[in-house]
Amino acid sequence: xxNPTLLKMAAYSLALSMTLVACSKDDDDDDMPxxxxxxxxxxxxxxxxxxxxxxxxxxxxxxxNQVAEMKAYIQDATDNExxxxxxxxxxxxxxxxxxxxxxxxxxxxKQLENKTFDEDRSYFLDLFASAxxxxxxxxxxxxDGKAGILTRSNGNKFLVDTNGHEFTQAVEKGLMxxxxxxxxxxxxxxxxxxxxxVNNTDLESGKxxxxxxxxxxxxxxxVGAPVDFKSNYNGTGTVRYWGKYSNSHDGLIGCxxxxxxxxxxxxxxxxxxxxxxxxEQIALINAEMEKIIAASAIHYINDxxxxxxxxxxxxxxxxxxxxxxxxKYASFEHRKISATQVDSLLNTFGINMWQVNTTDLxxxxxxxxxxxxxxSVKDQL
Numbered sequence: 001x002x003n004p005t006l007l008k009m010a011a012y013s014l015a016l017s018m019t020l021v022a023c024s025k026d027d028d029d030d031d032m033p034x035x036x037x038x039x040x041x042x043x044x045x046x047x048x049x050x051x052x053x054x055x056x057x058x059x060x061x062x063x064x065n066q067v068a069e070m071k072a073y074i075q076d077a078t079d080n081e082x083x084x085x086x087x088x089x090x091x092x093x094x095x096x097x098x099x100x101x102x103x104x105x106x107x108x109x110k111q112l113e114n115k116t117f118d119e120d121r122s123y124f125l126d127l128f129a130s131a132x133x134x135x136x137x138x139x140x141x142x143x144d145g146k147a148g149i150l151t152r153s154n155g156n157k158f159l160v161d162t163n164g165h166e167f168t169q170a171v172e173k174g175l176m177x178x179x180x181x182x183x184x185x186x187x188x189x190x191x192x193x194x195x196x197x198v199n200n201t202d203l204e205s206g207k208x209x210x211x212x213x214x215x216x217x218x219x220x221x222x223v224g225a226p227v228d229f230k231s232n233y234n235g236t237g238t239v240r241y242w243g244k245y246s247n248s249h250d251g252l253i254g255c256x257x258x259x260x261x262x263x264x265x266x267x268x269x270x271x272x273x274x275x276x277x278x279x280e281q282i283a284l285i286n287a288e289m290e291k292i293i294a295a296s297a298i299h300y301i302n303d304x305x306x307x308x309x310x311x312x313x314x315x316x317x318x319x320x321x322x323x324x325x326x327x328k329y330a331s332f333e334h335r336k337i338s339a340t341q342v343d344s345l346l347n348t349f350g351i352n353m354w355q356v357n358t359t360d361l362x363x364x365x366x367x368x369x370x371x372x373x374x375x376s377v378k379d380q381l
Contacts, residue, residue, distance in 0.1 A: 039272055041264040045220060045227040047213075047271065054209045054271075057221025062108040063115065063179065064224055064241060066092065069104055071172045077135060078149065078159045078168075084135035089128035112179055117186075117329055120178045127174070131167045134159055144354035150311040158315060164353030166318035173319055176241050177293075177326025180222040184242075185289060186331040188219035189282050196275055216267045219285075223259070231257045242292060249295045252377045259288045286332045294336075294372040297323040299381045301365045305358055317353045324349060324364065336371050 047054050070092050077084045091101025095111035113121055134147035142148035142160045150166075151157050158166045187193060193215040200212035209217070224244065226237020233239060233247050233256055250256040266281035300320035307313035328342040345364050350356045369378035 039265060039268045039274060039277055041261070041268045043228075045225075045229075045260070045264055045267070047267060049208050052208050054213060055217045056207070056209065056214060057217045059108075059110045060183075060218055060221025062106075062110040063112055064222075065106070066095065066100065066104060066108075066110075066112055067172060067175050067179075068240075069100065070175075071168050073103060074131060074159065074168050074171060078138065078157055081138050082135075083138070084132045084159075086129045086132035089131065090125065093124060093128070112175060115179050115183055116175065117178045117182045120174075124171075124174065124178070127167070127170055130161050131159070134161055134167065144352070150314055152311040152315055153309050156311075158311070160314060160318075160353075163351055164314045164317070165321070166315055169315070169318040169322055173322030173326070177322060177329050180224075180241060181289065181293065181326050182329035184219045184222045185286055186329060188215050188222075189285065189332070193219075194270070194278070194282070200270060200273065210270075212270050213267065216263075216270055220263050220267070223263075225260070229256060229260050242289065245296045246288075246292050249292060249299070249381065252380055253291065253295060253374070255288055255292050255295075259285065259292070262288065283332075283334060286330065286335070290327065290330060290336055291372050291374070293323055293326050294368045295374060295381050297327075298365050298368055298374065298378055301361050302379065302381060304356070305361055314353045317356055320361075321346070321349060321353070324368075 045055070070089065073088065073092065074084060076082075088101060088103055091097075092103050093111070093113050095104070095108060098107045098109060113124075116124065130147075137146070137148040138159060140146070140148035142150050142164065144164070145162050147160060147162050149157050150160055150164075158168060160166050191197075194212050198212045198215065200210045203209060204211055204214065207214070222242070223246075224241030225239060225246070226233075226235060226243070228235050228237060229239065229243060229247075231254065232250055239247050246255045246259055262281045262284040266278050266285065269275070269277035269281060297320050300316045300323065303316040304313055304320060307316070324342065324345055327337055328339040345367060348360050349364050350360060365378060369375045374381065
């Protein structure tokens with residue numbers, strides 16, 4: 001009788017194909033037959049064990065939703081010309097009461113603050129205080145050194161601080177870097193979470209995954225891509241945050257398939273206990289994420305150059321600034337650019353959006369494009 005455990009393993013969606021390489025000699029260990037394992041990955045980021053899904057990243061989905069609701073809170077106050085409460089934003093950041101102090105549409109035990117880069121938690125608390133103060137001028141036209149409202153050429157209004165930073169972008173793009181990318185690159189894809197010492201043998205208590213498998217899934221959850229994400233994605237799944245920006249640049253730099261193939265192969269390698277393959281794919285994920293971030297910063301720099309409308313210009317400058325800042329949250333070994341270099345580029349960019357000049361923007365753009373091999377597409381991004 002066949003072993004039922006082996007039958008279940010054979011039915012498992014992550015099949016391993018084995019290729020035997022024959023040798024012409026048999027008198028040397030180096031000439032013994034070798035096994036080259038290639039890992040077959042599923043078409044989508046869906047993995048099963050014993051007929052049930054072994055993937056879970058609901059906590060990451062909750063946090064993505066929370067950032068969207070924080071951004072909407074600020075924008076709604078801007079549109080309706082009402083005050084912003086510092087305490088409301090803090091309650092949402094900390095998810096007070098499990099529903100953001102009553103400001104979230106759903107309940108969750110997850111929060112953003114404890115997943116945000118330690119040194120930047122106080123930055124966001126200060127940002128919330130600044131937003132509340134700026135909302136006292138929510139009907140006032142902003143100017144250099146004066147917080148208030150700016151209007152884009154499409155009629156959309158947004159609130160800025162005294163340096164012209166758009167609060168909705170500082171929250172959304174800021175947390176995309178300090179929380180989402182930081183958690184992907186420096187937490188969940190680190191040795192502490194998916195290194196060889198992490199349990200990948202026993203299932204977590206009451207769960208259908210190992211700790212290492214789960215940590216890989218949680219990294220994927222922070223991307224904001226649907227499970228069937230692929231090149232030139234036009235499926236029915238929700239694409240947001242890093243997934244959205246990967247998709248927007250895919251036609252020029254082909255990042256969707258690169259990113260998804262690496263995530264799927266890394267997850268399959270973990271289940272197959274092929275640690276060398278896992279490490280290779282993690283390096284590919286990190287490189288692709290860095291490139292997507294750099295491409296996004298270049299994109300908005302391009303948008304800013306030549307803009308004459310203050311509203312249009314400061315809106316895209318805010319996006320470019322916070323995408324550039326996101327690059328500092330990578331801590332993996334082969335990062336293309338160091339945190340010190342990012343700080344230098346931010347200094348070149350300048351903190352005052354009203355005074356950013358084209359020469360400095362082109363310098364930042366040139367550095368990013370050469371660093372990330374984007375010179376051939378830098379003007380099209």
